[in-house]
Amino acid sequence: MTSEAIRVEELRLLEAESVHIIREVVAELERPVLLFSAGKDSIVLLRLAEKAFRPAPLPFPVMHVDTGHNFDEVIEFRDRRVSGCGHNLIVASVQQSIDLGRVADPGPGASRNRQQTRTLLDALEAGGFDAAFGG
Numbered sequence: 001m002t003s004e005a006i007r008v009e010e011l012r013l014l015e016a017e018s019v020h021i022i023r024e025v026v027a028e029l030e031r032p033v034l035l036f037s038a039g040k041d042s043i044v045l046l047r048l049a050e051k052a053f054r055p056a057p058l059p060f061p062v063m064h065v066d067t068g069h070n071f072d073e074v075i076e077f078r079d080r081r082v083s084g085c086g087h088n089l090i091v092a093s094v095q096q097s098i099d100l101g102r103v104a105d106p107g108p109g110a111s112r113n114r115q116q117t118r119t120l121l122d123a124l125e126a127g128g129f130d131a132a133f134g135g
Helices: 003-028 040-053 073-083 094-097 115-127
Strands: 032-036 062-066 087-094 132-134
Touching: 003 032, 003 040, 003 132, 032 040, 032 115, 062 073, 062 094, 062 115, 073 087, 087 115, 094 115, 094 132
Parallel strands: 032 062, 032 132, 062 087
Antiparallel strands: none
8 A cells, every 4th residue: 555545544534533523422412513713624624524414414503703803705705615505604703792891802903812712602601502613
């Protein structure tokens, strides 16, 4: 077996293990959610989840914690990729967390990465989620 064939087989095994874990979490827990930023890791995670349940729809929603600082193209891709496939999209907004006084406004142009934590925790609690897939 060539080294390329070995690498392909290793990837297939990792994919199968990932699909198994996703299915097991769904079987054992009541309300999971998949975190999706539209970045490379979450794109792969979403694809693995789709493979785990196809041709059926995902049995859980997909959540994006939106900082409000994304490029328009990222939001368009998110909407096209998630909603276009019939997945239930939940958007948790850092701006809304700021407006509600849940997190401090870091100021114009400043990173909102730190504010994402409270926004995520509030969204998980509000949705009653008992597991979150993240990649």
